[in-house]
């Protein structure tokens with residue numbers, strides 16, 4: 001399934017560990033402005049897929065293209081990707097400003113450029129008045145926004161999120177779902193959002209890709225996945241609430 005206008009094209013990608021296939025012949029097209037959820041149970045291969053897209057790992061078979069260019073062998077820092085993971089991993093003894101600047105310092109950006117980008121991302125995430133605070137002086141939602149900010153500060157052309165809300169309580173999670181969705185629309189870049197949480201996938205995404213045992217089981221508009229699950233596994237998995 002391949003589409004010339006797709007922004008990201010994953011073509012028949014597999015990742016083996018010895019005889020075990022963590023990902024098995026996955027093909028997926030992602031367009032420039034969509035929010036796509038990769039939904040599946042624990043151990044289904046979701047993080048493996050994100051790592052391949054990020055360039056942190058290489059497929060054993062298949063190719064990955066960004067904007068028509070084959071990036072399968074390209075180093076992670078040359079892919080223009082931002083990443084957000086489950087743990088905040090904010091530096092507790094550094095201010096919000098320093099936390100946000102960290103990815104840019106790693107890239108040896110110029111001081112003025114760093115300041116400009118930190119102000120930009122803080123503006124989007126409503127953190128402008130909190131730049132001199134330490135993480136312990138922020139609410140859980142604000143800490144989460146700093147973590148998002150670190151993924152966005154380098155102005156990526158794609159954001160990968162791996163279960164970023166899994167550690168949050170339900171109320172904060174629902175608040176953040178709405179916010180993250182809003183940032184994606186505002187920035188106009190694709191977000192690839194990995195989750196094992198059916199409600200999260202349903203409430204946030206344009207499309208959902210369901211994976212199980214390393215295989216793509218279903219792909220479609222979020223409501224269509226629920227109304228017409230394409231396999232018995234998908235019917236069971238989206239039918240139960242978490």
Ligand code: ADP
Nearest residue numbers: 017021022040041042043044045046047048049
């Ligand atoms: P998910 O993110 O959906 O929970 P993962 O992508 O992390 O799942 O893992 C998928 C499968 O691949 C799991 O069975 C996991 O144990 C296996 N796996 C992941 N990384 C490795 C590795 N480096 N070596 C061996 N097996 C791995």
Ligand code: MG
Nearest residue numbers: 046047048162
């Ligand atoms: Mg995972």
